[in-house]
């Protein structure tokens with residue numbers, strides 16, 4: 001590691017959050033190239049930023065980083081060359097970070113086609129705590145609640161399909177990775193969990209009082225906010241023109257749809273079966289490179305009798 005680090009212009013630390021500080025400390029003891037930039041990809045930023053401040057700069061500059069991309073999968077098998085494309089990549093420079101170092105790092109990261117955003121490390125942890133870490137806790141808690149019911153009656157597992165799967169994918173994330181993330185952001189998460197308790201408390205009160213209007217309003221407000229979120233920020237740039245098609249359970253149906261589009265010279269860029277029902281290809285998601293292809297595909301599929309929608 002010393003040999004590689006001492007020749008490097010850039011060093012990225014890509015280990016679990018709990019290992020970051022010890023690597024940064026080791027690297028700080030090496031004879032790094034003048035101007036070397038050290039960054040990381042950890043999901044929390046305040047603790048590694050504090051460690052870097054303590055170690056000081058010497059030859060190198062540390063700039064924390066966090067690509068908001070990835071999935072519940074880990075290991076090299078989960079890597080793809082387009083992982084960061086169109087994703088937001090957060091950098092957490094300090095007021096003392098030399099602007100030219102930040103420019104060199106962003107120039108390098110541009111090749112990933114991610115959108116670079118800068119914010120300070122503490123604010124990062126507050127925001128990402130709310131939009132990433134809290135949802136992971138909620139998903140895990142929910143799955144464990146249902147897992148306990150299922151011990152008494154296996155029907156829970158059998159019937160758990162659409163909604164449950166949608167909200168719990170991230171409950172399959174790597175336990176050790178998430179142990180580190182939650183522990184390193186525990187102050188923020190404790191505050192967020194208290195707010196979460198209030199949020200669930202509001203639902204308890206609405207149910208106790210059979211407050212139909214209140215429940216409707218809660219769904220209306222959440223739907224409104226959620227519909228403002230871009231459908232798909234990361235992944236392949238070209239897959240943002242998407243439509244959904246209900247596919248009946250007939251052999252060869254997917255091939256037929258693809259062939260019909262091909263016959264009309266409509267270029268598919270991606271195709272995904274959304275598994276909402278066991279053993280039934282429920283919904284097909286088709287992606288195109290242009291709005292024109294998408295509109296043409298929807299019109300053609302409707303003409304052929306399929307239910308196609310944006």
Ligand SMILES: NC(=O)c1ccc[n+]([C@@H]2O[C@H](COP(=O)([O-])OP(=O)(O)OC[C@H]3O[C@@H](n4cnc5c(N)ncnc54)[C@H](O)[C@@H]3O)[C@@H](O)[C@H]2O)c1
Nearest residue numbers: 014015016017019041042043067068069070071074075076
């Ligand atoms: N998975 C995501 O969605 C995601 C997204 C953004 C950032 N991150 C962050 O990226 C970092 C890596 O996560 P990942 O999802 O790529 O996980 P990963 O398991 O795919 O990669 C972690 C790598 O670190 C290695 N490793 C573990 N302990 C080590 C040690 N003590 N010394 C040296 N190597 C060690 C593992 O062998 C593995 O190759 C974490 O800090 C995580 O918080 C993850």
Ligand SMILES: O=C(O)C(=O)C[C@]1(C(=O)O)C=C[C@@H](O)C=C1
Nearest residue numbers: 043067068069070071072132170
């Ligand atoms: O989509 C997922 O599976 C993720 O967990 C990705 C996700 C997120 O919560 O958005 C998880 C952790 C990372 O630090 C960044 C991205």
